[in-house]
Amino acid sequence: EVRLVESGGTLVQPGGSLRLSCAASGFTFRNHWMSWVRQAPGKGLEWVANIKQDGSEKHFVDSVKGRFTISRDNAQNSLFLQMNSLGVEDTAIYYCVRDHLLWFGVSENWGQGTLVTVSS
Amino acid sequence: SYTLTQPPSMSVAPGKTARITCEGSDIGSKSVHWYQQKPGQAPVLVLYVDRERPSGIPERFSGSNSGDTAALTITRVEAGDEADYFCQVWDSGSEHVVFGGGTKLTVL
Numbered sequence: 351e352v353r354l355v356e357s358g359g360t361l362v363q364p365g366g367s368l369r370l371s372c373a374a375s376g377f378t379f380r381n382h383w384m385s386w387v388r389q390a391p392g393k394g395l396e397w398v399a400n401i402k403q404d405g406s407e408k409h410f411v412d413s414v415k416g417r418f419t420i421s422r423d424n425a426q427n428s429l430f431l432q433m434n435s436l437g438v439e440d441t442a443i444y445y446c447v448r449d450h451l452l453w454f455g456v457s458e459n460w461g462q463g464t465l466v467t468v469s470s
Numbered sequence: 471s472y473t474l475t476q477p478p479s480m481s482v483a484p485g486k487t488a489r490i491t492c493e494g495s496d497i498g499s500k501s502v503h504w505y506q507q508k509p510g511q512a513p514v515l516v517l518y519v520d521r522e523r524p525s526g527i528p529e530r531f532s533g534s535n536s537g538d539t540a541a542l543t544i545t546r547v548e549a550g551d552e553a554d555y556f557c558q559v560w561d562s563g564s565e566h567v568v569f570g571g572g573t574k575l576t577v578l
Binding site for chain 2: 400450455456
Protein backbone atom coordinates (compact mmCIF):
# COMPACT_ATOMS: atom_id res chain seq x y z
CA GLU A 351 0.00 0.00 0.00
CA VAL A 352 1.30 3.43 -0.95
CA ARG A 353 1.77 5.66 2.09
CA LEU A 354 2.79 9.30 2.13
CA VAL A 355 3.10 10.90 5.54
CA GLU A 356 3.83 14.60 5.79
CA SER A 357 5.26 16.32 8.83
CA GLY A 358 6.70 19.66 9.85
CA GLY A 359 3.67 21.90 9.54
CA THR A 360 3.19 24.39 12.35
CA LEU A 361 2.52 28.03 13.19
CA VAL A 362 5.29 30.33 12.00
CA GLN A 363 5.69 34.08 11.93
CA PRO A 364 5.80 36.05 8.69
CA GLY A 365 9.32 36.09 7.33
CA GLY A 366 10.14 32.81 9.00
CA SER A 367 11.28 29.49 7.59
CA LEU A 368 9.98 25.95 7.76
CA ARG A 369 11.00 22.56 6.41
CA LEU A 370 8.35 20.03 5.50
CA SER A 371 9.10 16.33 5.20
CA CYS A 372 7.28 13.47 3.55
CA ALA A 373 7.99 9.85 4.41
CA ALA A 374 7.11 7.51 1.57
CA SER A 375 6.53 3.78 1.72
CA GLY A 376 4.86 0.97 -0.17
CA PHE A 377 6.47 1.71 -3.53
CA THR A 378 9.85 2.24 -5.18
CA PHE A 379 10.33 5.91 -4.30
CA ARG A 380 13.33 6.50 -6.57
CA ASN A 381 11.25 5.65 -9.66
CA HIS A 382 8.72 8.46 -9.32
CA TRP A 383 8.54 12.16 -9.84
CA MET A 384 7.24 13.70 -6.61
CA SER A 385 5.34 16.92 -5.97
CA TRP A 386 4.03 19.27 -3.33
CA VAL A 387 0.53 20.68 -3.73
CA ARG A 388 -1.08 23.11 -1.30
CA GLN A 389 -4.57 24.22 -0.43
CA ALA A 390 -5.33 27.43 1.41
CA PRO A 391 -8.28 27.27 3.83
CA GLY A 392 -11.52 27.06 1.90
CA LYS A 393 -9.71 27.42 -1.45
CA GLY A 394 -8.72 25.24 -4.36
CA LEU A 395 -5.61 23.24 -5.11
CA GLU A 396 -2.36 24.93 -6.04
CA TRP A 397 0.64 23.03 -7.33
CA VAL A 398 3.81 24.20 -5.59
CA ALA A 399 6.75 22.22 -6.97
CA ASN A 400 7.88 18.91 -8.38
CA ILE A 401 11.16 17.02 -8.62
CA LYS A 402 12.49 14.38 -10.96
CA GLN A 403 13.42 10.90 -9.83
CA ASP A 404 17.13 11.69 -9.38
CA GLY A 405 16.62 15.29 -8.27
CA SER A 406 18.19 16.69 -11.43
CA GLU A 407 15.09 18.59 -12.57
CA LYS A 408 12.79 20.75 -10.49
CA HIS A 409 9.90 23.10 -11.25
CA PHE A 410 8.20 25.69 -9.07
CA VAL A 411 5.07 27.80 -9.22
CA ASP A 412 6.04 31.42 -9.81
CA SER A 413 4.82 32.60 -6.40
CA VAL A 414 7.40 30.50 -4.53
CA LYS A 415 10.40 30.74 -6.86
CA GLY A 416 13.45 31.90 -4.97
CA ARG A 417 11.80 31.21 -1.62
CA PHE A 418 11.04 27.47 -1.65
CA THR A 419 13.34 24.56 -2.43
CA ILE A 420 12.31 20.99 -3.13
CA SER A 421 14.65 18.07 -2.52
CA ARG A 422 14.60 14.33 -1.96
CA ASP A 423 16.61 11.57 -0.34
CA ASN A 424 16.07 8.38 -2.29
CA ALA A 425 18.03 6.34 0.24
CA GLN A 426 15.62 7.43 2.97
CA ASN A 427 12.48 7.47 0.77
CA SER A 428 11.86 11.06 1.76
CA LEU A 429 10.73 14.26 0.09
CA PHE A 430 11.35 17.72 1.50
CA LEU A 431 10.13 21.27 1.01
CA GLN A 432 12.27 24.07 2.45
CA MET A 433 10.19 27.21 2.75
CA ASN A 434 11.83 30.59 3.42
CA SER A 435 10.52 34.15 3.67
CA LEU A 436 7.06 32.86 4.47
CA GLY A 437 4.10 35.16 4.07
CA VAL A 438 0.47 34.90 5.19
CA GLU A 439 -0.39 33.85 1.64
CA ASP A 440 1.57 30.64 2.20
CA THR A 441 -0.90 29.49 4.85
CA ALA A 442 -2.26 26.18 3.60
CA ILE A 443 -2.40 22.44 3.92
CA TYR A 444 0.62 21.06 2.09
CA TYR A 445 0.18 17.69 0.40
CA CYS A 446 2.95 15.34 -0.62
CA VAL A 447 2.08 13.74 -3.94
CA ARG A 448 3.39 10.75 -5.85
CA ASP A 449 3.24 11.22 -9.59
CA HIS A 450 2.13 8.42 -11.90
CA LEU A 451 4.97 6.17 -12.99
CA LEU A 452 4.18 6.45 -16.69
CA TRP A 453 2.17 9.64 -17.08
CA PHE A 454 3.99 12.81 -16.18
CA GLY A 455 1.97 15.30 -14.19
CA VAL A 456 -0.64 12.84 -12.92
CA SER A 457 -0.96 13.16 -9.15
CA GLU A 458 -1.70 9.53 -8.44
CA ASN A 459 -1.39 9.34 -4.66
CA TRP A 460 -1.72 12.01 -1.99
CA GLY A 461 -0.74 12.18 1.65
CA GLN A 462 -3.15 13.52 4.25
CA GLY A 463 -1.36 16.85 4.37
CA THR A 464 0.34 19.01 6.96
CA LEU A 465 -0.97 22.43 7.96
CA VAL A 466 1.28 25.46 7.72
CA THR A 467 -0.04 28.62 9.35
CA VAL A 468 1.81 31.88 8.82
CA SER A 469 0.66 34.47 11.31
CA SER A 470 2.00 36.95 13.83
CA SER B 471 0.19 31.69 -17.78
CA TYR B 472 -2.23 28.92 -18.67
CA THR B 473 -5.58 28.97 -16.91
CA LEU B 474 -8.35 26.42 -16.45
CA THR B 475 -11.92 27.56 -15.78
CA GLN B 476 -14.53 25.45 -14.03
CA PRO B 477 -18.05 26.36 -12.89
CA PRO B 478 -17.88 27.02 -9.14
CA SER B 479 -20.84 24.82 -8.37
CA MET B 480 -23.51 22.60 -9.76
CA SER B 481 -26.27 20.45 -8.38
CA VAL B 482 -27.84 17.25 -9.62
CA ALA B 483 -30.54 14.87 -8.42
CA PRO B 484 -29.65 11.31 -7.46
CA GLY B 485 -29.72 8.95 -10.41
CA LYS B 486 -29.17 11.76 -12.92
CA THR B 487 -26.06 12.71 -14.87
CA ALA B 488 -23.57 15.41 -13.89
CA ARG B 489 -21.22 16.92 -16.47
CA ILE B 490 -18.47 19.11 -15.04
CA THR B 491 -16.57 21.20 -17.56
CA CYS B 492 -13.03 22.52 -17.59
CA GLU B 493 -12.20 25.19 -20.13
CA GLY B 494 -8.76 26.17 -21.35
CA SER B 495 -7.17 27.38 -24.54
CA ASP B 496 -6.73 24.39 -26.86
CA ILE B 497 -7.06 22.08 -23.88
CA GLY B 498 -7.78 19.28 -26.35
CA SER B 499 -4.08 19.20 -27.15
CA LYS B 500 -3.23 18.46 -23.51
CA SER B 501 -3.86 15.52 -21.21
CA VAL B 502 -6.42 16.35 -18.56
CA HIS B 503 -6.69 14.73 -15.15
CA TRP B 504 -9.52 14.95 -12.61
CA TYR B 505 -9.57 14.78 -8.82
CA GLN B 506 -12.36 14.33 -6.31
CA GLN B 507 -12.05 15.86 -2.86
CA LYS B 508 -14.52 15.26 -0.07
CA PRO B 509 -14.63 17.53 2.99
CA GLY B 510 -11.68 17.04 5.31
CA GLN B 511 -10.00 14.55 3.00
CA ALA B 512 -7.11 14.57 0.57
CA PRO B 513 -7.91 14.63 -3.15
CA VAL B 514 -8.31 11.36 -5.02
CA LEU B 515 -7.48 10.81 -8.69
CA VAL B 516 -10.64 9.77 -10.55
CA LEU B 517 -9.60 10.16 -14.21
CA TYR B 518 -6.26 10.61 -15.94
CA VAL B 519 -5.22 11.25 -19.51
CA ASP B 520 -8.69 12.53 -20.34
CA ARG B 521 -10.63 9.31 -19.82
CA GLU B 522 -8.61 6.62 -18.05
CA ARG B 523 -9.96 5.37 -14.72
CA PRO B 524 -7.62 4.30 -11.90
CA SER B 525 -8.45 1.00 -10.29
CA GLY B 526 -11.38 1.29 -7.92
CA ILE B 527 -13.07 4.17 -9.74
CA PRO B 528 -16.54 3.17 -10.97
CA GLU B 529 -17.40 3.07 -14.66
CA ARG B 530 -19.95 5.79 -13.91
CA PHE B 531 -17.03 8.23 -14.15
CA SER B 532 -15.98 9.10 -17.69
CA GLY B 533 -14.18 11.89 -19.46
CA SER B 534 -13.85 13.72 -22.73
CA ASN B 535 -11.52 16.37 -24.09
CA SER B 536 -11.72 18.33 -27.33
CA GLY B 537 -11.13 21.85 -28.52
CA ASP B 538 -11.25 24.23 -25.59
CA THR B 539 -13.33 22.05 -23.26
CA ALA B 540 -12.69 18.95 -21.21
CA ALA B 541 -15.43 17.33 -19.19
CA LEU B 542 -15.94 14.85 -16.39
CA THR B 543 -19.26 13.04 -16.62
CA ILE B 544 -20.76 11.13 -13.72
CA THR B 545 -23.77 8.99 -14.58
CA ARG B 546 -26.30 7.62 -12.10
CA VAL B 547 -25.13 10.12 -9.51
CA GLU B 548 -25.11 8.95 -5.90
CA ALA B 549 -25.07 10.83 -2.62
CA GLY B 550 -21.47 9.68 -2.14
CA ASP B 551 -20.40 11.59 -5.25
CA GLU B 552 -20.99 14.89 -3.48
CA ALA B 553 -17.56 16.53 -3.45
CA ASP B 554 -15.29 19.14 -5.00
CA TYR B 555 -13.88 18.20 -8.39
CA PHE B 556 -10.69 19.67 -9.84
CA CYS B 557 -9.28 19.39 -13.34
CA GLN B 558 -5.53 19.55 -13.93
CA VAL B 559 -3.03 19.72 -16.80
CA TRP B 560 0.70 20.02 -17.28
CA ASP B 561 1.45 23.18 -19.25
CA SER B 562 4.66 22.43 -21.12
CA GLY B 563 5.07 26.06 -22.11
CA SER B 564 5.46 27.30 -18.55
CA GLU B 565 6.57 23.93 -17.13
CA HIS B 566 3.84 24.27 -14.55
CA VAL B 567 1.12 21.98 -13.27
CA VAL B 568 -2.15 23.90 -13.46
CA PHE B 569 -5.35 23.19 -11.55
CA GLY B 570 -8.80 24.47 -12.31
CA GLY B 571 -10.56 26.38 -9.57
CA GLY B 572 -12.77 23.44 -8.68
CA THR B 573 -16.47 22.63 -8.94
CA LYS B 574 -18.55 21.85 -5.89
CA LEU B 575 -21.02 19.12 -6.82
CA THR B 576 -24.13 18.98 -4.68
CA VAL B 577 -26.43 15.97 -4.82
CA LEU B 578 -29.96 17.14 -4.14
